[in-house]
Structure formats: C-alpha cells, structure tokens
Amino acid sequence: MQIGFALFNGLTVGMSIFLVAAGITLIFGMLKILNIAHGSFFMIGAYVAYSIIGTDPDSTWKLVVAAILSGLVLAALGLLLNASVFQRLRNIGEAYSLIATFALLMICNGVTKIIWGVNYHSVSAPDALAGAVMYGRFFAPSYSLFIIGLGVLTFLVLEIVVHRSSVGKVVRAIAHDPWMANLVGINTSRIYALVVIAAFFCVGMAGGLLLPNQSLSPLLFESYLLQSFIVVIIGGLGNIRGAFVGAIMLGLTEGANFLVLPDIPGILVYIILIGFLLWRPYGLFPQPGADTAGQAGSLAETEDVPATTPPKALLGSVVATVLAVSVLASMPFWANAGFLFIIGFAMVEAVLALSWNLLFGYAGLTTFGHAAFFALGAYFVGFLLRQETGIPFLVLLSSSLVLGALTAFFVGFIAIRRTSGIALGILTLSLGEILRRAINYSPALGSDDGLSGIPRPRIDLGLIVFDLGSERAYFWFLLAACSVVALALWSFTVGPKGRVLVALRQDPIRAEFLGINVRRYRLTAFVISGAIAALAGGLQAPWAQIVTPEAASYLHSTQPMLNTLLGGSGFFWGPIVGSAIFSGINYATRTLAGLSEVVSGGILLLIVLAAPGGVLGLGSRFGRMKHVGALHKRSTVNELTRIG
Amino acid sequence: MLEVAGLNAFYGDSHILHGVDLTVDTSDRVSVLGRNGSGKTTLMKSILNAGPRIYGRICLDGADLADEPSFQRARSGLSLVPEDRRSFPHLTVRDNLLIALTAAGKRTGLDIEQVLDTFPMLKPLTARYGSQLSGGQQQMVAVARGVMPRPRCLLLDEPTEGLAPVIVRQLAASLVRLCDEFNIGLLLSEQNIWFARFCTQRVYIIENGRIVFSGSWDEFDSRPDVKHLYLAV
Ligand SMILES: Nc1ncnc2c1ncn2[C@@H]1O[C@H](COP(=O)(O)OP(=O)(O)OP(=O)(O)O)[C@@H](O)[C@H]1O
Ligand SMILES: [Mg+2]
Numbered sequence: 116m117q118i119g120f121a122l123f124n125g126l127t128v129g130m131s132i133f134l135v136a137a138g139i140t141l142i143f144g145m146l147k148i149l150n151i152a153h154g155s156f157f158m159i160g161a162y163v164a165y166s167i168i169g170t171d172p173d174s175t176w177k178l179v180v181a182a183i184l185s186g187l188v189l190a191a192l193g194l195l196l197n198a199s200v201f202q203r204l205r206n207i208g209e210a211y212s213l214i215a216t217f218a219l220l221m222i223c224n225g226v227t228k229i230i231w232g233v234n235y236h237s238v239s240a241p242d243a244l245a246g247a248v249m250y251g252r253f254f255a256p257s258y259s260l261f262i263i264g265l266g267v268l269t270f271l272v273l274e275i276v277v278h279r280s281s282v283g284k285v286v287r288a289i290a291h292d293p294w295m296a297n298l299v300g301i302n303t304s305r306i307y308a309l310v311v312i313a314a315f316f317c318v319g320m321a322g323g324l325l326l327p328n329q330s331l332s333p334l335l336f337e338s339y340l341l342q343s344f345i346v347v348i349i350g351g352l353g354n355i356r357g358a359f360v361g362a363i364m365l366g367l368t369e370g371a372n373f374l375v376l377p378d379i380p381g382i383l384v385y386i387i388l389i390g391f392l393l394w395r396p397y398g399l400f401p402q403p404g405a406d407t408a409g410q411a412g413s414l415a416e417t418e419d420v421p422a423t424t425p426p427k428a429l430l431g432s433v434v435a436t437v438l439a440v441s442v443l444a445s446m447p448f449w450a451n452a453g454f455l456f457i458i459g460f461a462m463v464e465a466v467l468a469l470s471w472n473l474l475f476g477y478a479g480l481t482t483f484g485h486a487a488f489f490a491l492g493a494y495f496v497g498f499l500l501r502q503e504t505g506i507p508f509l510v511l512l513s514s515s516l517v518l519g520a521l522t523a524f525f526v527g528f529i530a531i532r533r534t535s536g537i538a539l540g541i542l543t544l545s546l547g548e549i550l551r552r553a554i555n556y557s558p559a560l561g562s563d564d565g566l567s568g569i570p571r572p573r574i575d576l577g578l579i580v581f582d583l584g585s586e587r588a589y590f591w592f593l594l595a596a597c598s599v600v601a602l603a604l605w606s607f608t609v610g611p612k613g614r615v616l617v618a619l620r621q622d623p624i625r626a627e628f629l630g631i632n633v634r635r636y637r638l639t640a641f642v643i644s645g646a647i648a649a650l651a652g653g654l655q656a657p658w659a660q661i662v663t664p665e666a667a668s669y670l671h672s673t674q675p676m677l678n679t680l681l682g683g684s685g686f687f688w689g690p691i692v693g694s695a696i697f698s699g700i701n702y703a704t705r706t707l708a709g710l711s712e713v714v715s716g717g718i719l720l721l722i723v724l725a726a727p728g729g730v731l732g733l734g735s736r737f738g739r740m741k742h743v744g745a746l747h748k749r750s751t752v753n754e755l756t757r758i759g
Numbered sequence: 760m761l762e763v764a765g766l767n768a769f770y771g772d773s774h775i776l777h778g779v780d781l782t783v784d785t786s787d788r789v790s791v792l793g794r795n796g797s798g799k800t801t802l803m804k805s806i807l808n809a810g811p812r813i814y815g816r817i818c819l820d821g822a823d824l825a826d827e828p829s830f831q832r833a834r835s836g837l838s839l840v841p842e843d844r845r846s847f848p849h850l851t852v853r854d855n856l857l858i859a860l861t862a863a864g865k866r867t868g869l870d871i872e873q874v875l876d877t878f879p880m881l882k883p884l885t886a887r888y889g890s891q892l893s894g895g896q897q898q899m900v901a902v903a904r905g906v907m908p909r910p911r912c913l914l915l916d917e918p919t920e921g922l923a924p925v926i927v928r929q930l931a932a933s934l935v936r937l938c939d940e941f942n943i944g945l946l947l948s949e950q951n952i953w954f955a956r957f958c959t960q961r962v963y964i965i966e967n968g969r970i971v972f973s974g975s976w977d978e979f980d981s982r983p984d985v986k987h988l989y990l991a992v
Binding site: 284285287288291292294295297298299300301302303304 | 807809810828829830833834838839841845847848849850854858859861862863864904908
C-alpha cells in the first residue's frame with residue numbers, strides 16, 4: 116500500500132520533470148546547446164500563468180487556458196532569444212554556450228524578482244482536480260493523474276512529430292548534419308527557430324499546468340533544473356524517448372528514496388546518477404545513427420579557447436602584481452568595513468577560480484562541482500576552529516590542503532578514467548549536490564544553518580605570535596596566503612608539467628601517439644586543483660566566520676566558472692581579473708534585489724557573445740599579443756615532441 | 760547559365776582561391792582537374808556559399824547570387840554532392856532521396872522511381888538506413904540525391920573516389936544519361952581522367968587556387984606540357 120503510493124507519487128514527480136526536460140532535450144538535440152536557463156523559463160511560465168489566474172483557479176479549463184497563454188508568451192520570448200542569443204551560440208564552443216545560458220538564468224531570475232517580488236505564493240488546484248480517484252483500497256489524487264496524463268500525452272505528441280512525421284525527418288536531418296541539410300535546400304535557421312519556439316511553448320505550458328500544489332517563488336527554477344538535467348543525461352542528450360524513460364526512472368528513484376531514506380530526500384537520485392554515469396557515460400541511447408542527435412561529447416576539447424598564453428612581458432606582470440598587492444594591502448587603512456569584507460571574499464574566490472581554471476584552461480576538463488572541495492576545506496577548518504582543539508592554524512590549513520588532494524585523487528582517479536565532457540561535468544555536479552545534502556542533514560555540522568561564530572585564530576611561530584583576531588589582521592593574512600597560492604600555481608603552470616598540460620590540451624591525440632600518459636597529467640591537475648579549492652575554503656571560514664551548506668551548492672560551483680570566463684580562461688591571471696570585476700558588480704548592485712543578477716548576467720552574456728576570450732582576450736585582441744597565441748601553439752607542440 | 764567571375768575564397772586568414780573565372784552553359788558538362796589541395800573542393804563549396812568566406816561574382820541564369828545562403832542556392836538549382844558523401848544516417852535510402860526534393864522549390868524534381876532505375880545498384884537498398892551502407896553505396900546515394908531536385912547545375916566532387924572500376928563505368932553512363940535527358944549542367948571535380956573525359960566536354964585545370972588552363976579535351980590533349988606540369992601524370 117505504502118509502496119504503491121510512494122511509487123505513484125514518484126511517477127507524478129517523474130512526469131512533471133519530463134514536461135520540463137522535453138524542452139531541454141529538444142533544444143539540445145537541434146542546437147547542441149545545453150540550456151541551463153530552462154528551469155528559469157519554466158518559472159517564468161508559472162508566474163505568467165499565476166498572473167492570469169491568481170491563486171484560486173475555479174475550473175480546470177481556466178488552468179489549461181492560462182497554461183496555453185503562458186506557453187504563447189514563452190514562445191514569443193523564445194523567438195526573441197533565438198534571434199538575439201541562441202543563433203549566435205551555434206558558432207562558439209560548448210563551454211561558452213553553457214556559460215551564456217547560465218547568464219540567461221541569472222537574468223531571468225533577476226527579472227522574476229523585479230516583476231513578481233520575492234514572496235512565496237501558493238496556488239491551489241481547481242476543484243475538479245482537488246479530489247482523489249478511488250480504486251478499491253487504492254486512491255490516487257486527481258491532480259496527479261492529470262499530470263501523469265499530460266506527461267504521457269506530451270511524450271506521444273513529441274514522439275510522433277519527431278519520429279513518425281515528415282517534419283521529424285527534416286528536424287533529425289538537421290540534428291545530424293546541418294551543413295548537408297542546408298545543401299539539400301532546407302532552411303535550417305527557420306527550423307532552429309521553430310524548435311526553440313516549440314521548446315519554449317512546452318516549458319511555458321508546463322509552468323502553467325504544474326502551478327497548483329507547489330510554492331511559487333523565485334527559487335522555483337531550482338526545483339526542476341537539476342532533475343531535468345539528470346533525466347536528459349540519463350536518456351542520452353537530445354533523445355526524447357530517452358528523456359521519457361529517464362524521467363520515469365528518476366521518479367521511481369525518488370519514490371524509493373522516500374521509502375528507504377526518508378530523512379535525506381533527494382540523495383538517492385544523485386547516488387544512482389553517479390553509478391549510471393560511470394557505467395554508461397553517454398546515456399541510455401547514445402548511438403548517433405539511431406535517434407540520439409547529440410552525443411555527450413567532449414566539452415573542452417572541441418573548444419577553440421585561445422591558447423593559454425604565458426606572460427611574455429614578465430616585467431609588466433611583476434609591476435602589475437606588485438601594484439595590485441600594494442593597493443590591496445593598503446585597503447584596511449581606507450576602505451570601509453563592508454567593502455573590505457567583499458574584497459576578502461573576492462580574493463578567496465579568485466584563488467578558487469584559479470584552481471578551477473587549472474582544470475578548464477590547462478587540463479581541458481570542465482567540472483561543475485568545484486565548490487564541493489571548497490566546502491570540504493571550509494567545514495573542516497571551521498569545525499575544528501570552533502572545537503578549540505588547539506591545533507595550530509597553519510597545520511589546519513595544510514591538512515585541508517591534504518584533505519582536498521586526497522578527495523580529488525579518489526574522485527579524479529575514477530571520474531577521469533570513465534568520463535569526459537558533459538558526463539564529467541554532471542558527475543562532479545552530482546557529487547557536489549550529495550555533499551551539500553549530506554551537510555544539510557548533519558546536525559553536527561549545523562544542518563541548514565551551517566556553522567556560525569567561527570573564531571579567528573592566532574598563529575604562534577614560537578618567536579612571534581600573530582593575532583589574527585581583528586578584521587584587519589586577518590585581511591592581511593588572507594592577502595598574503597592568497598598571493599602565495601597564486602604565485603605557486605603560476606610557477607606550476609609555466610614549469611615543465613604545466614607546459615605539457617597546455618600541449619595536451621591543444622593536441623591530446625598527438626600526445627597519446629607520442630606515448631604520453633594524458634590521464635596521469637590530468638589527474639595531477641585534478642589533485643592540485645582540488646587541494647587548492649579546499650585550501651581556499653579553509654582560508655575563507657575564519658574570514659566569514661560562518662560556513663553554510665550553500666558553500667557546496669552548484670550555484671557556488673558556477674562562480675569560479677563565471678570569474679574565469681569573464682576574465683579570460685586563456686590567461687593565467689584571467690580568473691583574478693574576473694573575480695575583481697564580478698565583486699565590483701556585486702558591490703555596486705548589492706542593495707537592489709534582482710537587479711544585480713540582471714546586471715551580472717547581462718554583462719556575462721555580452722562577454723560570451725562579443726568577446727569569448729574574456730576581458731583579457733579583448734585587450735590582447737587589439738594589442739601586440741595578437742600573434743602570441745599562434746607562436747605559442749608551435750612551441751607547445753614542440754614541447755610534446757621533446758617529452759615524447 | 761552558371762558564371763563565376765573573380766572568385767576569391769578564404770578559410771580564416773588563408774587565401775585559397777585567387778580570382779577564379781569559370782562558366783558552365785546550359786546542359787554543358789565541365790571538369791575541374793587539379794592536384795590534391797589545389798582548391799577543387801573549396802571552389803565547389805564557394806559556389807554554394809557553404810563554408811569558405813567568398814568575394815566575387817557568382818551568377819545563375821544571369822542573376823547574381825550575392826550573399827544568398829546555401830539553402831537558397833540549392834533551391835535556385837545548384838546541387839552539390841560533397842566529396843565526403845554525407846548521406847543522412849537516420850534516413851532510409853528512399854528518404855535520403857526524397858528529402859532532397861526540398862531543394863526543388865517551386866520547380867518539380869525528378870521522379871524517384873526513374874532515378875532508382877538509373878542507379879540499379881540502389882534498387883535493393885531503398886529500405887536500408889544511411890548508416891547501414893558501404894562507402895561506395897553511400898556515394899551512389901549521394902549522387903542520386905544530388906540529381907533528385909533536377910538541378911540546373913550539378914556539382915560533383917570526386918564521385919569516383921573509392922569505387923570499383925565496374926561501378927565507375929556504370930556511374931559514368933548513368934550520369935551522362937540523366938544529364939542529357941533532364942538538361943542538367945555538370946561541374947565535375949576529378950582525379951580520374953578517364954571518367955572526366957567520358958562525362959564532360961571541357962576541362963579546367965586549377966593549381967594553387969588559380970585556373971591555369973581551360974579548353975576542350977582536344978586542346979587538353981594537344982598540350983602534354985600542361986598535363987605534365989599540373990597533374991604530374
Ligand atoms: N577548412 C579548412 N580550413 C583551412 N584550410 C583549408 C580548409 N579546407 C581546405 N583548406 C586548404 O585549402 C586548400 C585547398 O583545399 P581543397 O580541399 O579545396 O583541395 P582539393 O583540390 O579539393 O584537394 P583534394 O583533391 O585532396 O580533395 C588546401 O591547401 C587546404 O589545405
Ligand atoms: Mg577535394
């Protein structure tokens with residue numbers, strides 16, 4: 116009985132998710148863009164429907180009409196975005212288009228807050244759907260049946276259109292080979308636009324139909340985002356049937372979670388997902404000849420990221436570095452407390468971003484769960500400082516470094532062996548979510564509230580004692596520590612190992628031929644990167660004096676990505692520039708709910724569309740460094756020959 | 760019918776075609792010969808605006824195609840069979856041919872049964888998926904797909920590559936028959952001189968992105984130096 120109910124509920128969840136995931140998979144199948152903003156469009160659809168019917172729809176028809184209207188509104192939005200954004204994303208690399216859709220997510224969420232405010236609303240189901248249907252001892256809520264029916268209906272419609280109609284043949288022809296499709300006279304741009312419009316219509320309608328029985332707030336985007344990604348990944352990207360099967364599997368897993376682990380909702384999905392990714396990194400239906408349009412291929416490898424350029428003008432770099440450090444060091448004397456606080460955060464975020472770019476820019480690995488390492492270090496140091504164990508602070512920091520390295524080794528050893536590209540991204544994202552949920556439900560770690568009141572330490576070197584208790588003192592310590600870490604990383608990247616990494620990134624196949632163990636180099640990068648991320652967390656805990664589970668969330672994981680791409684992933688110092696700019700934007704717009712997201716997202720989108728090399732790339736495009744990339748390429752290929 | 764004048768083509772910064780002039784008259788059949796890397800494929804793609812960045816005049820029946828996208832050019836009557844074939848793997852052979860009728864636009868394309876009769880090798884394969892064909896079979900599908908919309912000019916990029924000699928002879932015969940019957944012009948890029956000579960009346964030689972010779976096959980034969988210099992045979 117209880118099992119039946121849990122599984123039925125699971126199925127309802129699965130079908131709701133399918134309604135959102137269908138659009139993601141349609142867009143990916145055609146445009147090869149993984150639209151991270153889709154959850155936000157779903158949310159906007161829900162808000163639009165809410166504006167039409169209010170909190171108490173009195174008939175099912177009203178709900179359906181409102182859903183169709185919000186589908187139309189979203190379709191119009193899709194048309195607009197296709198012309199202004201998606202069309203341009205086809206010409207840039209996968210990683211950049213991910214960032215662009217993330218920028219859209221920020222903009223949408225900001226706009227939602229500005230238009231509809233941040234309060235919760237709850238909408239009830241219309242009377243006709245509020246009851247339940249009884250079958251002997253088993254009863255099913257009518258609204259659940261309604262959703263399951265809609266899910267199946269949507270699937271059937273899409274299945275017939277995509278796989279059994281002449282339109283579907285054209286659509287799949289484009290998905291397989293847009294170039295050839297053009298040559299047989301198909302107006303591919305128009306079909307792209309139609310698919311985007313259809314996907315947006317679906318998601319707008321889903322927003323309206325799923326409106327009852329959930330709390331409508333600017334956080335709604337999140338509740339479907341990760342799960343619909345999981346469904347899409349399990350199914351094999353771009354595959355409608357796969358998404359449908361994936362949705363059912365995910366729903367049933369949720370149901371099982373409720374029965375087996377009622378205390379930690381949602382964790383089983385991630386555990387199973389990880390197992391799944393290791394087992395079949397390309398999803399259930401990956402064969403390109405059948406109907407999977409997109410293979411979950413490599414994210415970074417196919418990328419035309421500018422070659423990571425070693426600073427040629429060493430003198431210039433030294434001057435700039437000294438100048439920046441001096442300005443920062445003088446800040447406690449003139450900056451106000453709030454600003455100083457933000458700068459401290461920015462320095463830590465910069466280190467985190469540098470460590471992420473070691474993976475992305477140098478090793479060619481795109482991970483989405485970097486915040487997990489950060490949280491590991493932050494909780495480790497924060498927890499022990501609160502316990503007043505008397506362990507010296509520098510020992511704590513070194514231990515967090517080791518902890519990060521060990522964890523990264525275990526994760527990387529398996530993950531790099533089995534996955535790459537998007538699969539690796541989602542795998543790391545899932546690990547991060549598991550950690551966040553585990554923390555969320557650990558009373559010893561303060562659950563939702565996290566650890567607060569973390570004391571700032573003193574450093575006892577025998578002869579001298581540094582008391583880092585004051586804001587000012589810890590700031591200087593932070594500055595020194597971050598500078599040392601950044602310099603250490605820099606010398607690694609320009610050293611022999613770092614140069615090999617860049618060479619591998621540019622030409623992994625050739626490296627393989629030369630007998631270089633690509634995987635081992637990548638694992639090394641992974642370990643170093645994880646260690647430094649954990650150290651960044653350890654450094655931040657006493658600065659913020661509080662650590663919350665948000666430190667491990669995927670939203671925090673995106674921060675280093677944004678900083679890196681904003682600054683320029685092809686430059687070692689890019690992530691630092693990006694962090695500085697981002698903090699500036701955040702500081703300037705901090706009091707305006709919603710607006711800060713719109714501004715940050717807008718800038719990010721502009722950068723990706725107009726200057727995919729980041730801010731530094733923009734500078735060098737006009738400067739003398741124009742040809743350095745090409746020169747550099749030759750030298751790194753020689754590098755391969757030398758070691759090979 | 761097809762006139763190319765002063766065509767320059769670029770891949771990124773590299774300048775590949777340098778002021779190419781070329782014409783194909785109605786129902787005219789013309790070969791382009793040249794070494795590997797001389798620019799034959801680039802020329803074909805440029806005519807369809809399908810890849811390289813192009814400058815220059817490309818006119819079809821007197822109308823300048825300017826910067827029309829490739830699907831529009833396909834609809835106006837240019838049909839490219841690329842050297843890498845590119846049959847659609849998820850469609851059956853029949854559907855591969857039928858989808859090309861999109862390019863017929865307002866004109867009427869050919870009847871699929873007629874085309875299948877011309878390429879007897881395809882007859883038993885009509886229900887197979889593109890992904891289940893051998894290289895040579897895919898080549899046949901690609902050529903058949905190319906003629907389906909009944910183009911004004913068919914552009915064939917090295918169609919004989921990888922085909923058995925018997926099949927090459929069959930293909931030559933089928934092609935000539937189709938082009939004659941339906942007034943299809945032909946621009947053929949080839950390494951196989953026998954095939955080129957069989958299918959076409961005139962020949963251009965391209966070297967380093969420049970046309971270095973143009974004339975009838977007789978003129979070509981009377982210039983052994985040209986053959987020696989540019990084709991190294
Ligand atoms: N996508 C590309 N990017 C840059 N250069 C290219 C590209 N494609 C071809 N080239 C260059 O353009 C020149 C002409 O190439 P093209 O493919 O037109 O030669 P081809 O005559 O068709 O040779 P083949 O007989 O081998 O098919 C070559 O030097 C080649 O290196
Ligand atoms: Mg060629």
